[in-house]
Amino acid sequence: MTSPTRVLLNKNFSVTAAQMTALMGAQAAAGDADAPYELWASHSDPANGMLAAASHTLLEPAGLLGDAYADWLLDACVQRGIGVLWAGKEREWLADHQGRFAAQGVQLVVPAERHIQEKLDHKDAFLEDWDPQILPIPRWQRFTTPQEFGAAYAALQGSRRRLCIKPAQGIYASGFRILEDPPSLDGFLGGSLYTMSLAAARELFSAPQFPPMLLMEVLEGPERSVDCVAWEGRLIRAVVRRKFGVGQVIEDRPDLTEAARRIAERYGLSGIFNFQTKDQAGAANMLEINARASGGLRYSMAAGVDFLRLGLDAATGRLDWDALPTVQTGFQVYEDKAVRVVPGLPAWAEAGLHTPSGGRP
Numbered sequence: 001m002t003s004p005t006r007v008l009l010n011k012n013f014s015v016t017a018a019q020m021t022a023l024m025g026a027q028a029a030a031g032d033a034d035a036p037y038e039l040w041a042s043h044s045d046p047a048n049g050m051l052a053a054a055s056h057t058l059l060e061p062a063g064l065l066g067d068a069y070a071d072w073l074l075d076a077c078v079q080r081g082i083g084v085l086w087a088g089k090e091r092e093w094l095a096d097h098q099g100r101f102a103a104q105g106v107q108l109v110v111p112a113e114r115h116i117q118e119k120l121d122h123k124d125a126f127l128e129d130w131d132p133q134i135l136p137i138p139r140w141q142r143f144t145t146p147q148e149f150g151a152a153y154a155a156l157q158g159s160r161r162r163l164c165i166k167p168a169q170g171i172y173a174s175g176f177r178i179l180e181d182p183p184s185l186d187g188f189l190g191g192s193l194y195t196m197s198l199a200a201a202r203e204l205f206s207a208p209q210f211p212p213m214l215l216m217e218v219l220e221g222p223e224r225s226v227d228c229v230a231w232e233g234r235l236i237r238a239v240v241r242r243k244f245g246v247g248q249v250i251e252d253r254p255d256l257t258e259a260a261r262r263i264a265e266r267y268g269l270s271g272i273f274n275f276q277t278k279d280q281a282g283a284a285n286m287l288e289i290n291a292r293a294s295g296g297l298r299y300s301m302a303a304g305v306d307f308l309r310l311g312l313d314a315a316t317g318r319l320d321w322d323a324l325p326t327v328q329t330g331f332q333v334y335e336d337k338a339v340r341v342v343p344g345l346p347a348w349a350e351a352g353l354h355t356p357s358g359g360r361p
Contacts, residue, residue: 005036005316006037006313007037007086008042008073008086010073010088011303012088012089013293014048015296020039020053020054021163022040024053024137030121033217039055040057043059043077060224069090070090070100073094074097074104077145082106085107087109087111092118094110096114107315111292112291124168124212125168128219138285140216141155141156141215142215145208146205150202156339158214161217162217165215166214168214175213179201181199203225218270221309224253225238225274230271232268235260236321238260239305239327240257247332248296248334250302250329251332252329260275269291270314272292299335
C-alpha cells in the first residue's frame, strides 16, 4: 500500500472547503484504499468550514504574517510529514520561500512569482501591462487625487457610456460603484447598492490624496467568470460561466478557453485562477485576473472539473495530460445555502458580550 501525500491547505477563502470536500468525496467514491491525498487544513478560526472539511486540522496563530508566518507553516509541515503546501494566506509573500520549503522536502504551490501576483493584484498595473490581442479592455483612467479624478472623468465622459469606479486593489465588489448623473430615485427606492451620484463621488474623493482608484467605462453586455486550473503556465482546464439573476449558465466558449490558455502561459500560472469578462457589442472584454480561486468556483465544479485534484495531480506528477476530464457545458447552475452546526459557543458569547451587528466583536 502506498502512503498518501499529505497536503496542507492553509487559511483561505471559504470556497476552499468546497474544493476539499469534492476531492475527498471523489476519493471515497472511487473506493481506492490507496487514495493519493490526505488533506490537512489550517485556519485561525476554529469554526471555519475549511477545518470541518479536512481530515486533519491545525489552528493557526491569529495575526501572524510575513516571515513569521512562513516559519510557522514550514515548521508545521516538517513536524507532520506534509509533502505539499497549497498556499492561500500570504501566497505572494510565500512565493519567495519556495526554496526554503523545498530544502525541507515540502513542495510549496503558489500561483506565480511574487512580482506577477502583485501585478495581478493591482488592477492598474495589470491593465497597463495587458496584451489587448488576447482580449480587449474597456477605456479606463487611474486617479489618486481630486484633480486626477476630475481629469479622468473629463477624459472618459465623452464615450457616452456609463462610468464606474473601483479600487485598484480589492476583492469582490468592495468599493465598486456605477456613477449616476443625475442620481436615480427609482434606483434608490429599489435598493440599488452599487450606484453613486457624481456629486457624492466628488465629495468622497475630495481628500488631498487616497489609495489608487480606477475610473472605467461600464460595459453593458453579459458578464462571465472563467475558472481555470493550470500548472507552470500550461492550462489544464477552464470552465466558463455566464451570470444571470440568481443562477449561472455553464457555457461552451472556445474563444475564452483560448484566452485562458494564453493567460496561463503569459503569467506562468500554477494552481487555480480566475478571470472576469464583460461583453460590449458582442465581444468579451477583460476586466481582471485573480490569481486565486473565485468565490463562485462551486458553480464551475458542477461542470465535472475537480480543480484541486487536477492541480495536485499536476504538482505531484500524477496528472495524465492525455486523459483530462471533459468539461460539461450547456446547463444552468444554482447554489443552495446550507447551515452547519458548530459545537459550543464562541468566547464572546460565553462572556455575554452584546454584538448588535450580529458579527464578532
